[in-house]
Amino acid sequence: MTQHLRTAARDAGGVWAGLFALGIGFGVLVTEHGLPWWLAPIISGVVFAGSAEFVLVGLVAVAAPVATVALTTFLVNSRHLFYGLSFPLHRVEGRAAKAYSVFALCDEAFAILTARGARELNAGRAVATQLGMHLSWVSGAAVGALAGSAFLHGLQGVDFVLTALFVVLALDAYRDCPDRLALGTALGAAVLAWAIAPGSMLLVALSGYTAVLVVRHWYAPRSVEHA
Amino acid sequence: MPEPGYVVGALAAAVAVTVALRALPFVARAAVKDSPLLADLGRWMPLGAVTVLAVYGLTRLDLHGADRGAGPLLGLVVTVVVHLWRRSLLLSIVAGTVVCVAVSSLA
Numbered sequence: 001m002t003q004h005l006r007t008a009a010r011d012a013g014g015v016w017a018g019l020f021a022l023g024i025g026f027g028v029l030v031t032e033h034g035l036p037w038w039l040a041p042i043i044s045g046v047v048f049a050g051s052a053e054f055v056l057v058g059l060v061a062v063a064a065p066v067a068t069v070a071l072t073t074f075l076v077n078s079r080h081l082f083y084g085l086s087f088p089l090h091r092v093e094g095r096a097a098k099a100y101s102v103f104a105l106c107d108e109a110f111a112i113l114t115a116r117g118a119r120e121l122n123a124g125r126a127v128a129t130q131l132g133m134h135l136s137w138v139s140g141a142a143v144g145a146l147a148g149s150a151f152l153h154g155l156q157g158v159d160f161v162l163t164a165l166f167v168v169l170a171l172d173a174y175r176d177c178p179d180r181l182a183l184g185t186a187l188g189a190a191v192l193a194w195a196i197a198p199g200s201m202l203l204v205a206l207s208g209y210t211a212v213l214v215v216r217h218w219y220a221p222r223s224v225e226h227a
Numbered sequence: 228m229p230e231p232g233y234v235v236g237a238l239a240a241a242v243a244v245t246v247a248l249r250a251l252p253f254v255a256r257a258a259v260k261d262s263p264l265l266a267d268l269g270r271w272m273p274l275g276a277v278t279v280l281a282v283y284g285l286t287r288l289d290l291h292g293a294d295r296g297a298g299p300l301l302g303l304v305v306t307v308v309v310h311l312w313r314r315s316l317l318l319s320i321v322a323g324t325v326v327c328v329a330v331s332s333l334a
Binding site: 051069079158160161 | 243265273281324
């Protein structure tokens with residue numbers, strides 16, 4: 001395992017550090033919402049899905065219905081449905097390792113482990129890489145929440161970290177896939193949802209956007225798929 | 228803090244949905260792979276979802292604080308500019324948040 005951890009650190013050390021730092025932001029956000037500090041590492045440990053956790057905290061803090069939590073998580077995390085198609089799980093041997101690898105298949109794990117190529121991957125390396133991400137994220141959240149409850153409390157502007165994260169992710173997503181129609185309809189759905197249902201904006205916007213995509217699918221020229 | 232029972236239920240729902248989404252393609256690979264509708268959703272959803280999240284983040288900015296929104300707006304400009312310049316997720320977020328906190332606290 002030491003060997004695997006060393007390889008994993010070489011592959012993903014930068015990502016581990018990034019997740020630790022972002023985890024601090026998440027932890028601070030948890031205490032800013034008036035939730036107890038220990039909830040931050042617990043949420044990070046069991047959900048382990050960055051964007052969804054930032055959203056989840058806002059929902060839990062206002063005691064949104066569990067059905068709203070489930071549906072919003074589904075829509076925010078729906079991209080994970082496609083990670084499994086190219087993730088080389090057959091290289092991760094052993095039931096426990098496979099189960100953990102699927103459980104901890106966050107964006108960063110998918111990106112790093114799939115990019116390395118199936119031939120180089122094995123169970124030890126996959127589990128070590130993902131465990132490092134998981135521990136970095138959880139410990140960052142704990143540190144951030146403790147700092148948040150100890151001396152950052154009441155500091156103005158700390159929850160800006162959520163806005164910054166999502167704006168940066170959107171810039172990156174548009175650079176990866178400069179699809180103006182997707183950007184425009186998503187912006188339209190979001191602004192409309194905010195105008196008509198500010199309290200459940202995410203749910204309304206993401207459901208509306210999904211409905212638009214289904215319509216777009218039916219009207220999209222078929223030949224594009226083979227282009 | 229909300230009721231402990233509620234928090235457990237909400238977390239359990241979030242975990243169940245997330246794990247199901249991650250496990251489903253391995254269990255039903257063919258069904259997911261051969262669906263043209265899901266293929267299109269997979270192509271268009273990531274950008275759309277984060278765009279919606281970005282607007283959600285913008286609507287949560289406090290523009291009526293003592294600084295009249297100067298902190299969040301300057302933080303936003305710094306985040307975007309730093310990101311277009313260096314393209315480092317972490318650097319952009321830290322730079323924007325530090326500017327936002329600094330300006331908001333000075334006001």
